[in-house]
Amino acid sequence: MNQPSPPPPTRPQESVSTFPNPNPGRDYTIRMELPEFTCLCPLTGQPDFAQFQLEYVPDTLCVELKSLKLYLWSFRDRGAFHEAVTNQILEHLAGATRPRFMRLRATWNVRGGIFTAVVVEHRAPGWVPAPGVTLP
Numbered sequence: 001m002n003q004p005s006p007p008p009p010t011r012p013q014e015s016v017s018t019f020p021n022p023n024p025g026r027d028y029t030i031r032m033e034l035p036e037f038t039c040l041c042p043l044t045g046q047p048d049f050a051q052f053q054l055e056y057v058p059d060t061l062c063v064e065l066k067s068l069k070l071y072l073w074s075f076r077d078r079g080a081f082h083e084a085v086t087n088q089i090l091e092h093l094a095g096a097t098r099p100r101f102m103r104l105r106a107t108w109n110v111r112g113g114i115f116t117a118v119v120v121e122h123r124a125p126g127w128v129p130a131p132g133v134t135l136p
Helices: 065-073 082-097
Strands: 018-020 030-040 047-057 061-063 101-111 114-123
Touching: 030 065, 047 082, 061 065, 061 082, 065 082, 082 101, 082 114
Parallel strands: none
Antiparallel strands: 018 061, 030 047, 047 101, 101 114
């Protein structure tokens, strides 16, 4: 009796996969909490820890979650300044998905008595969000 092969081990990857937006005719927001990001301090080599909040309004593509997890994992052994890595991740995700709007907020754990938060945004040329709705 043949047994199915076990799935391949999961490994970090330097790209993300996408899938077609199921509702491309509508602006809607996808929000994700990514609480386990790690990279290395480029000066000391010690680990840095961050919580990321990603929110975006997709156009034709959405980011696939497992590939996003594996992509973020690829930074674990890399040295990176907070500002640089936050901008790099946003640029990569926006380049892969080409969203109407994307915001990435990185909240870094304390280092040397200082908390750091870095917020970066991408807007598609010409995209204007719908006006907000205030409910009673």
